[in-house]
Amino acid sequence: MLAEGVRSSFLKAVQTIQAAGAELLTGGQAGGGVGVCCQNTLLKVSAAKFLQHPEVFQTEAFGNGSLFVVAESTDQMAELAEHLEGNLTGSIYSDTQGADDAACDRLEKVLRTKVGRLLNDKMPTGVAVVSSMNHGGPFPATGHPGFTAVGVPGSVTRFGMLQCYDAVRQHRLPAVLQDRNPGGIWRRINGQWTTADV
Incomplete structure (x- = not known):
């Protein structure tokens, strides 16, 4: 302590x-x-x-x-997640063969609004000092005072929510975060801006 x-x-x-x-x-x-x-x-x-x-x-x-x-059921687990306050992290442990993908998708949708860092089959221990890491989350996990209420684009960022996916399987990631980049959008990979696939 x-x-x-x-x-x-x-x-x-x-x-x-x-x-x-x-x-x-x-x-x-x-x-x-x-x-x-x-x-x-x-x-x-x-x-x-x-x-x-x-x-x-x-x-x-x-x-x-x-x-x-x-929890006694998937429905009860989803109801629990709805009642969670803002947290730094949320971990989902699941079947690696995908047998419970529907339940995971349902839970992830709720957790994504409740946590700053979503993990898959991993404990939320290490916090790396890298551009992709988020050590924050919705209030009361953090209440960041560093955003301005005036001027664009600065004032717009206060309405956004940083999100981090840590060890989340490819098929569960949003399309823009998967290894393939068919749209050629700019992404920061290992500290470098690129439009390439990973």
């Missing part, structure tokens, strides 16, 4: 989420050892319970903790 205040806020958030009905599977306590530590914490809640109070279960718990929300 960065400081005692961060640890205190994390532990309070864990208690709030628990009090709302999440099951504490492990952790939830200050850790021993040197520095300001907490035990790795894992909580679990059913989708039905989450949907009763989504704002409580999305209480910010900045630290080494996770909340698993267990």
Whole structure:
């Protein structure tokens, strides 16, 4: 943890989420050892319970903790996604043979408006310092004050949303981001502007 205040806020958030009905599977306590530590914490809640109070279960718990929300069906998972607040990332784990493409497409459509970085079969760990990376997302993930309200084109950017696709399979990418570039649009690939296929 960065400081005692961060640890205190994390532990309070864990208690709030628990009090709302999440099951504490492990952790939830200050850790021993040197520095300001907490035990790795894992909580679990059913989708039905989450949907009763989504704002409580999305209480910010900045630290080494996770909340698993267990959905009973694809429909319930899509409903859950609709209730998510803005987040930095969203990961979809799926069948590599494409058996669940319809469900993934449905979920991706919702998540794309909720997260800054969409990942496929990958944990959102590393953030590379490259032009294609986005470490932001819809509010409350970030509230970027750096855009102007006057002048074109600067003022137009405040209505846009940066999006990053990380390890997303070719057939799930928007056409303009796939390796083939039949329209010959300008794209930045590995730091270079090009109209070529990748």
